[in-house]
Amino acid sequence: VLAQEPGHENAIINLANSFRWTLDFENAERLLERHQLLNPELRDVGACLLNFVSCRTSKSPETILKMHREYDARMKPTNLKRFQHKKTPKSKFRVGLVSPDLRKHSVACFLLSFLKHHKRFDFQVFCYAEVAKEDTMSAQIRDLVEGWQNTVALSNEELAKRIFSDKIDILIDLAGYTNDNRLPVFNYKPAPIQATYLGYYTGTGVDEIDYWITDFDATPED
Numbered sequence: 001v002l003a004q005e006p007g008h009e010n011a012i013i014n015l016a017n018s019f020r021w022t023l024d025f026e027n028a029e030r031l032l033e034r035h036q037l038l039n040p041e042l043r044d045v046g047a048c049l050l051n052f053v054s055c056r057t058s059k060s061p062e063t064i065l066k067m068h069r070e071y072d073a074r075m076k077p078t079n080l081k082r083f084q085h086k087k088t089p090k091s092k093f094r095v096g097l098v099s100p101d102l103r104k105h106s107v108a109c110f111l112l113s114f115l116k117h118h119k120r121f122d123f124q125v126f127c128y129a130e131v132a133k134e135d136t137m138s139a140q141i142r143d144l145v146e147g148w149q150n151t152v153a154l155s156n157e158e159l160a161k162r163i164f165s166d167k168i169d170i171l172i173d174l175a176g177y178t179n180d181n182r183l184p185v186f187n188y189k190p191a192p193i194q195a196t197y198l199g200y201y202t203g204t205g206v207d208e209i210d211y212w213i214t215d216f217d218a219t220p221e222d
Contacts, residue, residue, distance in 0.1 A: 007039050013048050020052070028052060046071050047177040054177070054201040061202070061220040068177075068205025075184075082189040082208070083164045093123035096168035096191060098151075099199060100130035100180035104137045107174055107199045112137070115144040126166055128159065130180050151182065160188035169193065173209065176200020 001011040012035045019028035032049040039045065050068055053059050059067075101107035115125065126147035131138055134150070142148045147166060151159050159182060163171060171191035175181035176199055186194050189208045196204050197213035204212075212219075 007035075007042070009042050009044050012042070012045050016048060016052070025056065025058075029056075029058075040074060043075055046075070047181075050177045064202050065205060065220055068203060069207075070205075072205045072207065076187055080187055082187075083160070085192040088167065090167065092121075094126060094167060094169045095123055096126045096128060096163055096166065096171040097174055098128045098130075098171065098182050098185065099174035100178070100182075101175065101199060102127055102129040102138055102141050103131050103133070103135050108137045108141060110198060111174070112140060112144075115141060126168060128163065128182070130182055156182065156184045157188065160185050160190040163190035170195065172197055173204065174199040176202070176204055
């Protein structure tokens with residue numbers, strides 16, 4: 001495919017994954033880096049490279065974070081308008097969770113324990129699920145939260161508007177640069193505080209994400 005159409009994004013990613021699955025990590029990384037240089041506008045190729053280098057030890061945490069920041073700056077729309085937040089009294093604190101993995105997936109397994117034991121009288125949880133086919137795990141999570149929105153049919157701007165209208169206090173990304181993530185939504189700053197957690201190896205490099213819930217091994221020294 002690439003011989004006939006060198007910029008075919010899915011073919012680039014599939015070939016990189018084929019190298020990866022046969023443990024040929026050097027060729028996988030080299031392929032993605034080359035095509036990112038040739039076609040910097042290919043969002044998924046760049047995201048695949050970030051995902052790939054994040055789970056290897058060939059680059060330092062500082063280098064990986066720098067790559068993520070450069071990608072975010074390159075992909076961010078120049079005319080993006082961010083939401084302006086006003087403090088409004090609410091009876092309960094609102095936390096929003098954005099994820100494509102609110103289904104039978106390891107992220108959902110970890111999340112389920114948290115949702116079963118959080119203090120619902122202190123705060124409310126709203127889920128924004130990029131899930132094409134909901135399953136029994138989706139149903140379990142949906143029963144434990146105050147709000148559930150399937151986001152597959154929503155554009156990034158539409159989803160950002162929905163989150164803003166839900167008056168979310170803290171919005172948490174649970175995917176990073178894994179498949180079907182909605183990280184571009186965070187560029188709009190639809191919640192006054194934004195964080196990333198659980199579903200990715202490193203930080204995202206997204207300027208509008210204020211916190212990275214992590215540990216010492218994955219965190220740059222500064």
